[in-house]
Amino acid sequence: MVSLKHSTNGLLHVAAPQANGQPPTRDAGSTAVIEAHDIAKIYRIGDIEVRALDGVDVTIHRGELTAIMGPSGSGKSTLMNILGCLDQPTRGSYKLDGVDVEKLNDNQLATIRNKKIGFVFQSFNLLRRTSAIDNVEQPLIYAGVAPRERRERAKAALEAVGLGNRLKHHANELSGGQQQRVAIARALVTNPAIILADEPTGNLDSKSGAEIMCLFQRLNEEKGITVIFVTHDPRIAQHTRRVIRIADGKIIGDDPITDPIVACPDKALPDPILEKLEHAAA
Amino acid sequence: MLLRELIKLALNTLAANKTRAFLTMLGISIGVGAVIALMSIGTGVQAYVTQQFASAGANLIGVVPGRIQRGPGGGAFGSQAPLTMADYRAVAANTPNIVDASADFSRPAVFAYANNTSEVNVTGILANFSAIRNWNARLGRTIDEADVTGRSRVVALGQTVVNDLFEPGEDPLDKIVRINNVPFRVIGVMESKGSSFLGDQDAVAFIPLTTAQERLFGQQAQSVNGERIVSTIYVQAANKDVTPAVISSIDALLRERRRIPADEPSDFSALSQDELINTFGAVTGVLTVFLGAIAAISLLVGGIGIMNIMLVSVTERTREIGLRKAIGAKPSAILTQFLTEAVFLSLIGGLVGIGIGLGIAFVVSQVADFQPVVQAGAIVLAVGFSVAVGLFFGIYPARRAARLNPIDALRFE
Incomplete structure (x- = not known):
């Protein structure tokens, strides 16, 4: 089972320190990949002070499958932006994979995003008129990876999401589900510490949505990848093993899910996604 | 980010908007073409004028009645007491360092x-x-x-x-x-x-x-x-070096013969061929610069076209910029990407413009009496200028792109 401590009173989760170099599996969950303490984000609009986040503590361990859930306006997007190093908190400390993020400048934040975070967005955000493999290569270009290695890694990432047969297809020639797979491959290709998925099924029909959730579950279970969903949808949250509830800029609940929904239709099948895709293409 | 990647990216983006890229480049092409064509025509006219005067005879000095103002806008004016045969004989007999007079x-x-x-x-x-x-x-x-x-x-x-x-x-x-x-x-x-x-x-x-x-x-x-x-x-000086001395001695001689007070200007003009060439050279030189300046204005307008289209492009691609920042693009990478696009637009436009300029120069050489002179310097200048235009007008949109906040950019609809 997942070994995580949680508290509902906003205290810092203290994870038992473990030796580095531990294989990134779920069972090594005591290695904290996200340690955020007393995070606040305060906007000033004229004289009015808006507290988008107000003293949030989050600790997430390597290999966890977590959902940050809350209604719109709850501060979950702000939290995601801060956890994703797209934004910096007004107050508090944030350590991502051992790096103190709150002290970094724009360039250093860009490097952190490039190396440690994979983003998956609701609207995919692929480059149009650009092939799937070129889309997946983009983060590696910014990482300065040589062209040949880039191509190989991008191909491997696309194969991992079941799109090994769609490398040269342009983004606009793919279905929504397939586009989101390309986006997931793009998030995976840099071997990030965490994948941040912002309503990843929001623009998909229920069948494609289930396939995407299945993919995330398999990536988490089989490859031990840390995935954090940001969603308003309780059903998405039910696919994870832990739900952090947020409302009015504060964490109001942090509960394990003992019996998550399994999105993959039959785990016994070697590669149901790929098979389905090939079936659909035939 | 590697230059190769930047160029590939820029070309892909331009290829995705072919009509727009073509029209934007056209502005620069016309500008560069006009600069090269007009500069080469101006230089050609200058060479032609010099050659026309030179063909009149070597080291020739002409003396005419009336005062001709030196420099652009000059002309004979005032009362013109005519020159006489006696003046001619005096000049021919008393002027040193001359070969002959007529x-x-x-x-x-x-x-x-x-x-x-x-x-x-x-x-x-x-x-x-x-x-x-x-x-x-x-x-x-x-x-x-x-x-x-x-x-x-x-x-x-x-x-x-x-x-x-x-x-x-x-x-x-x-x-x-x-x-x-x-x-x-x-x-x-x-x-x-x-x-x-x-x-x-x-x-x-x-x-x-x-x-x-x-x-x-x-x-x-x-x-x-x-x-x-x-x-x-007409007086033919012995050589080019003595020409000014010959002119002043003719001047002195005729002033004395014509009894012109020291504080009054001469009522005749002694001009050497060199002076005529210089005078016309100054006129045609001004003309060349003037034509070049008019052409440069069209280059400027072309540059503003690039800035305009790059600003549109930055707005259109706000989400792309946001995404690139999210996946790890540094502000400098975004800046370079957009700058490369702008420079490519102007550089390709400039190269096409050279072709247009050479074409116009060729057509003129077929039609007109003179040969337009296409100087390598003008081409280098035009290409350099078009790259500079791309950089200058590209930097503002590119900076705007680089400074976009990734969160706002990702949310942009």
Whole structure:
């Protein structure tokens, strides 16, 4: 089972320190990949002070499958932006994979995003008129990876999401589900510490949505990848093993899910996604 | 980020918006093409003018009545006390460092032969004209010493007059033409000098100076004192270096002869060929710069076109910029990406513009009398300028892109 401590009173989760170099599996969950303490984000609009986040503590361990859930306006997007190093908190400390993020400048934040975070967005955000493999290569270009290695890694990432047969297809020639797979491959290709998925099924029909959730579950279970969903949808949250509830800029609940929904239709099948895709293409 | 990646990215983006890229580049192409074409035409005109003056004869100094202001906008004005034969003789006898001196007298006249007529200036010359002005007869001979002393009614015609008066293929030699109704025998046809900005240089006819002054124009060729008038005194200086000294000694001599007080300007002008070249060179040089400046304005407008389209592009691609930032693009990478696009637009536009400029120069060389001179410097300048335009007008949109907040950019609809 997942070994995580949680508290509902906003205290810092203290994870038992473990030796580095531990294989990134779920069972090594005591290695904290996200340690955020007393995070606040305060906007000033004229004289009015808006507290988008107000003293949030989050600790997430390597290999966890977590959902940050809350209604719109709850501060979950702000939290995601801060956890994703797209934004910096007004107050508090944030350590991502051992790096103190709150002290970094724009360039250093860009490097952190490039190396440690994979983003998956609701609207995919692929480059149009650009092939799937070129889309997946983009983060590696910014990482300065040589062209040949880039191509190989991008191909491997696309194969991992079941799109090994769609490398040269342009983004606009793919279905929504397939586009989101390309986006997931793009998030995976840099071997990030965490994948941040912002309503990843929001623009998909229920069948494609289930396939995407299945993919995330398999990536988490089989490859031990840390995935954090940001969603308003309780059903998405039910696919994870832990739900952090947020409302009015504060964490109001942090509960394990003992019996998550399994999105993959039959785990016994070697590669149901790929098979389905090939079936659909035939 | 590697240059290769940047160029590939820029080309892909431009290829995705072909019409827009083409139209934007067109602005730069027209600008660069105009700069190159007009600069080469200007330089060609300058070379042509210099060559036209140089063909008038080596180290030639001309003295004419009236004051000619030096520099652009000049011209003869004021009372023109004519130059006389006595002036000519004094100059020829008393000026040091000269090879030779000559004088002419020129007035419009009506030429008639058979049923044809022609109206050109007839010029009375001395026998040394051909040597000083570097102009000989193509057919027959020109005026010689005997013609001058004998006040002969002989004429050497320019090609244009021959064409006016005679049928094609007809031999003009020894034919009798009437000049202001006085019969003259054709003794020669002058070498053709073509026409230029100085007018048709072949619309001439030469007769002995004495004949012109005494037999053809009589009263017109006499000053109030009854002296014989000349239109121009020509002096050939020994070499280029002494030319200014020769001019000043002519100046001093004539001022004294004409009793001009020291504080008054001369009522005549002694100009060397070099001065004429310099004067016209200054005019054509200003013209070249002026044309280039007009062309540069179109380049500027082209550059504004690039800035405009890049700003549109940044707005359109806000989400792309946000995404690139999310996956790890540093602000400098975004800046370079957009700057590369702008520079590529202007550089490709500039290269096309060189082709347009060369094409125009070629067409002009086929149509006009002069050869446009395409200077390598103008091409380098045009390409350099178009890259600079791309950089200058690209930097603002690119900075805007680089400074976008990734969160706002990702949310942008």
